Amino acid sequence: MIQKRMKFRLLVVVVLSLTARSLLAVPCISIGGMKLERATALTDTDTQLREYLPSGETLDHWNRMASA
Numbered sequence: 001m002i003q004k005r006m007k008f009r010l011l012v013v014v015v016l017s018l019t020a021r022s023l024l025a026v027p028c029i030s031i032g033g034m035k036l037e038r039a040t041a042l043t044d045t046d047t048q049l050r051e052y053l054p055s056g057e058t059l060d061h062w063n064r065m066a067s068a
Helices: 002-024
Strands: 028-031 034-038 051-054
Touching: none
Parallel strands: none
Antiparallel strands: 028 034, 034 051
């Protein structure tokens, strides 16, 4: 029983780590039909906050933003 729990937990950790890596690589997202582009460089892997802005807006001047 304990070995099954450990295997399950290990599987969960592996799946979450693979999912997190793929989210870091996403250059744009769509919310309600609005396309948002990642505001920071894709190589920023040490930061866990990802910010997305509509095209033409910057981190200094924005009206709409999504964070994940």
